[in-house]
Amino acid sequence: MSDYKDYLTRQVMLxxxxxxxxxxxxxxxxxxxxxxxxxxxxxxxxxxPKRGGHLKLGLEGAAATDSxxxxxxxxxxxxxVGRNWGDMLVESHPTTGAPVPALAESWEPSADAATWTFxxxxxxxxxxxxxxxxxxxxxxxxxxxxxxxxxxALGVMKSITGIKADGDKLxxxxxxxxxDLPLLLSDYHLIIQPNGGLxxxxxxxxxxxxxxxxxxxxxxxxxxxxADDWRTDRGYVDSIELIAMNDATARIAALSSGQVHYINRxxxxxxxxxxxxxxxxxxxxxxxxxYVFIMHCNTAPFDNNDLRMALKxxxxxxxxxxxxxxxxxxxxxxxxxxxxxxxxPEGIEQRAYDPDKAAFHYKKSGHSGPVLLRTSDVxxxxxxxxxxxxxxxxxxxxxxxxxxREPGDGYWTNVWNVQPFSTSYWGGxxxxxxxxxxxxxxxxxxNDTRFQRPDFDKLLLEARSELDEAKRKDMYRxxxxxxxxxxxxxxxxxxxxxxxxxxQVKGYVHDIGNDMSNGYVxxxxxxxx
Amino acid sequence: MMESGPMTGPVPTDGxxxxxxxxxxxxxxxAKPNPTGEIGGxxxxxxVFRRPLAALILQRLGLSVGLLFxxxxxIFGGIEALPGDFAxxxxxQSATPQAVENIRKDLGLDRPWSERYLNWLGGAVQGDxxxxxxxxxxxxxxxxxxLGNSLFxxxxxxxxxxxxxxxxxxLAVQFRNRMPDKIINVISxxxxxxxxxxxxxLLIMFFAVxxxxxxxxxxxxxxxxxxxxxxxxxxxxxxxxxxVLAHMMRMTRAAILNVMSSAYVETAELxxxxxxxxxxRHAAPNAVAPVINVIALNLAYLVVGVVVVEVVFVYPxxxxxxxxxxxxxxxxxxxxxxxxxxxxxxxxxxxxxxxAILANPRLRHPR
Numbered sequence: 001m002s003d004y005k006d007y008l009t010r011q012v013m014l015x016x017x018x019x020x021x022x023x024x025x026x027x028x029x030x031x032x033x034x035x036x037x038x039x040x041x042x043x044x045x046x047x048x049p050k051r052g053g054h055l056k057l058g059l060e061g062a063a064a065t066d067s068x069x070x071x072x073x074x075x076x077x078x079x080x081v082g083r084n085w086g087d088m089l090v091e092s093h094p095t096t097g098a099p100v101p102a103l104a105e106s107w108e109p110s111a112d113a114a115t116w117t118f119x120x121x122x123x124x125x126x127x128x129x130x131x132x133x134x135x136x137x138x139x140x141x142x143x144x145x146x147x148x149x150x151x152x153a154l155g156v157m158k159s160i161t162g163i164k165a166d167g168d169k170l171x172x173x174x175x176x177x178x179x180d181l182p183l184l185l186s187d188y189h190l191i192i193q194p195n196g197g198l199x200x201x202x203x204x205x206x207x208x209x210x211x212x213x214x215x216x217x218x219x220x221x222x223x224x225x226x227a228d229d230w231r232t233d234r235g236y237v238d239s240i241e242l243i244a245m246n247d248a249t250a251r252i253a254a255l256s257s258g259q260v261h262y263i264n265r266x267x268x269x270x271x272x273x274x275x276x277x278x279x280x281x282x283x284x285x286x287x288x289x290x291y292v293f294i295m296h297c298n299t300a301p302f303d304n305n306d307l308r309m310a311l312k313x314x315x316x317x318x319x320x321x322x323x324x325x326x327x328x329x330x331x332x333x334x335x336x337x338x339x340x341x342x343x344x345p346e347g348i349e350q351r352a353y354d355p356d357k358a359a360f361h362y363k364k365s366g367h368s369g370p371v372l373l374r375t376s377d378v379x380x381x382x383x384x385x386x387x388x389x390x391x392x393x394x395x396x397x398x399x400x401x402x403x404x405r406e407p408g409d410g411y412w413t414n415v416w417n418v419q420p421f422s423t424s425y426w427g428g429x430x431x432x433x434x435x436x437x438x439x440x441x442x443x444x445x446x447n448d449t450r451f452q453r454p455d456f457d458k459l460l461l462e463a464r465s466e467l468d469e470a471k472r473k474d475m476y477r478x479x480x481x482x483x484x485x486x487x488x489x490x491x492x493x494x495x496x497x498x499x500x501x502x503x504q505v506k507g508y509v510h511d512i513g514n515d516m517s518n519g520y521v522x523x524x525x526x527x528x529x
Numbered sequence: 530m531m532e533s534g535p536m537t538g539p540v541p542t543d544g545x546x547x548x549x550x551x552x553x554x555x556x557x558x559x560a561k562p563n564p565t566g567e568i569g570g571x572x573x574x575x576x577v578f579r580r581p582l583a584a585l586i587l588q589r590l591g592l593s594v595g596l597l598f599x600x601x602x603x604i605f606g607g608i609e610a611l612p613g614d615f616a617x618x619x620x621x622q623s624a625t626p627q628a629v630e631n632i633r634k635d636l637g638l639d640r641p642w643s644e645r646y647l648n649w650l651g652g653a654v655q656g657d658x659x660x661x662x663x664x665x666x667x668x669x670x671x672x673x674x675x676l677g678n679s680l681f682x683x684x685x686x687x688x689x690x691x692x693x694x695x696x697x698x699x700l701a702v703q704f705r706n707r708m709p710d711k712i713i714n715v716i717s718x719x720x721x722x723x724x725x726x727x728x729x730x731l732l733i734m735f736f737a738v739x740x741x742x743x744x745x746x747x748x749x750x751x752x753x754x755x756x757x758x759x760x761x762x763x764x765x766x767x768x769x770x771x772x773v774l775a776h777m778m779r780m781t782r783a784a785i786l787n788v789m790s791s792a793y794v795e796t797a798e799l800x801x802x803x804x805x806x807x808x809x810r811h812a813a814p815n816a817v818a819p820v821i822n823v824i825a826l827n828l829a830y831l832v833v834g835v836v837v838v839e840v841v842f843v844y845p846x847x848x849x850x851x852x853x854x855x856x857x858x859x860x861x862x863x864x865x866x867x868x869x870x871x872x873x874x875x876x877x878x879x880x881x882x883x884x885a886i887l888a889n890p891r892l893r894h895p896r
Contacts (some may be wrong), residue, residue, distance in 0.1 A: 409612060
């Protein structure tokens with residue numbers, strides 16, 4: 001009940017529910033009208049953002065090697081830094097994941113979705129006082145699509161072949177139709193910089209709600225409010241301080257002693273302890289990130305679909321979510337999409353732990369002897385424990401799994417995407433198309449399951465340029481079934497993003513897009529004295 | 530005054546009791562005859578004889594340069610041997626072959642390692658450590674900040690721990706095998722037995738979280754005032770003091786006790802001097818050499834070995850900087866840090882030897 005109350009309150013705070021709807025739903029769940037009224041009053045009062053104050057965040061993931069250039073932003077820390085000072089053309093909606101206007105006011109696709117016209121917002125000023133023009137946007141996109149670019153968005157951008165201005169508008173031409181193009185432009189590397197950042201990519205000058213006051217890589221970044229911000233529904237605090245805290249215990253100590261207002265990356269193992277502190281609130285958000293066990297479909301013995309099925313049925317997903325994620329996550333269904341994606345294919349039966357079926361398929365595969373699984377704790381937190389849990393659940397189906405612990409250093413170079421059976425992690429992508437294109441298209445750079453199916457590829461390309469949503473959803477369902485029943489992916493769980501804040505922090509938006517309120521945490525919350 | 534005069538002389542009757550353990554090495558080095566026996570050799574021998582201290586320093590400096598080259602070569606080789614190069618490690622799981630290729634070409638990683646090493650070395654001998662591959666910042670500038678922070682922390686840790694350790698060591702000798710000695714021993718041993726991160730966490734838990742009297746995290750930055758800085762480093766300094774105390778304290782105690790068994794101390798005792806006076810005026814000066822060596826080692830540790838403490842307290846020092854760089858194989862930074870660390874060790878050891886010789890003039894004229 002209190003969970004539901006929390007949920008309702010949150011919905012109200014997000015502005016997703018009006019008073020009538022709120023009272024109706026509260027009544028349906030037996031919350032007395034008077035209580036419900038008070039609840040709405042308190043949450044509605046809390047909804048009124050307070051301005052001012054100095055917000056301090058203790059974040060994991062900073063290094064002395066961090067680059068100021070948004071094209072090269074990789075760490076969690078720089079992700080938040082970029083969100084504070086810059087804007088993209090498009091943002092994603094915090095709860096639906098749909099594209100919403102940012103520096104692009106609106107957009108229009110051609111019928112084949114291969115040409116897109118964007119209207120660029122007027123009257124927006126960069127931090128240095130210069131007004132944003134369509135030319136800045138073009139230069140930015142050109143910098144990120146350049147073949148010589150070191151941009152992290154290069155993979156996303158490579159289908160864009162034409163970037164030009166049409167008067168005040170931006171026209172993008174693609175090699176093939178892509179209905180998801182606006183969402184691709186919400187990639188966090190694609191911060192619009194004056195003259196595209198060609199003069200000085202490291203200047204950290206953008207159109208965001210905060211100006212960079214100081215930045216010491218791997219140590220600390222401070223921000224001051226941008227008085228000329230083009231939006232009023234963000235940037236509530238006067239100043240922000242991001243402190244690099246790579247040690248999990250240090251983050252927890254800093255939060256519980258009140259030295260910072262917010263920390264990221266709370267270890268599920270310590271959540272229970274942290275919850276005891278009366279001033280602390282745990283903020284967990286469903287995400288698209290998933291922990292996986294990957295088999296190469298083209299390498300013996302995993303080239304046998306019966307063996308793959310046996311290994312899929314031998315996985316106890318519920319236990320994994322409880323033990324490895326401490327309950328902060330959801331079970332997976334062996335395809336890399338969950339209900340946080342738009343056009344999620346609903347109604348696919350959840351695969352459950354079934355030693356009998358596993359044993360049946362195992363026998364049918366004709367395989368005997370141990371199956372070698374390589375793992376390391378860098379694959380995902382608790383990966384080695386997860387592998388051992390898996391070993392136990394598979395034993396009951398008569399399948400012997402040999403767990404080999406690999407060194408963390410070089411795991412991504414030597415084991416992942418190289419060895420036939422290993423543990424790994426995926427961060428999810430803004431769209432289903434992008435997720436599948438990145439890792440399941442036959443010739444994808446990161447096809448880490450060696451899933452090569454011409455019919456799948458064909459369907460993926462068709463869906464990409466399909467503007468009819470119902471048809472598209474149907475195609476995604478077929479693709480999900482292919483990966484689920486024939487692919488080399490065992491996906492036991494989607495992990496929640498687990499962060500924590502002091503109770504002073506209000507207005508936290510549980511954004512499904514990515515961790516830390518999709519990086520916008522500092523620009524969206526306010527401090528309640 | 531009269532009674533102490535003849536006793537302060539550094540001549541133990543048995544000839545070995547007061548001698549620092551490293552004296553043999555020291556005397557061996559400068560006296561090594563030049564095998565060619567030419568004029569230069571003769572000049573060097575005379576120089577060694579007339580100015581033994583200067584000769585020692587010169588020799589050590591020469592040796593240091595050679596050692597630094599060796600260190601740089603080892604670091605370079607070590608990083609080469611690690612799996613993955615800068616391009617793949619830096620981009621991690623989000624590396625596209627195109628981006629990896631671009632970075633490799635940009636940094637010249639496609640060229641052989643010997644060529645890259647020599648290029649780097651060429652810059653380094655001219656004092657140019659280049660720019661970080663990852664952040665494109667000047668390495669020298671970055672190290673300037675980080676080294677300053679590390680030295681700041683180490684300085685205050687040393688300022689407290691060295692006098693404290695020596696004082697406690699002398700105290701322990703005075704009350705040898707009695708209660709104060711035992712208490713000092715147990716506490717310092719307990720402190721050294723706990724890993725430094727554990728001590729750090731305990732201090733954080735009590736002083737920052739429970740009682741809220743100390744500043745945490747210990748992040749220091751440019752715009753901080755001196756007193757703010759002092760308050761920020763209180764907990765890490767306390768941790769470091771606890772960690773290095775026992776080593777120095779016990780060496781002081783052992784060295785003094787060693788001297789205490791020699792004949793001239795016995796004479797002093799028979800003359801009826803107070804225990805404190807014997808320790809402070811007669812025993813301690815002759816026990817200085819080994820103590821200096823231990824102090825030098827601990828000082829070096831305070832600068833180069835405190836990565837864990839830096840991580841726990843979120844302190845932006847050199848150790849953290851180097852670890853970040855190693856993680857992504859940022860060669861210019863790793864090399865520069867490695868060289869600076871090596872230079873610290875070499876310099877502090879040299880200083881220890883020189884001080885040992887100053888404390889024991891016999892070592893100046895080795896036979």
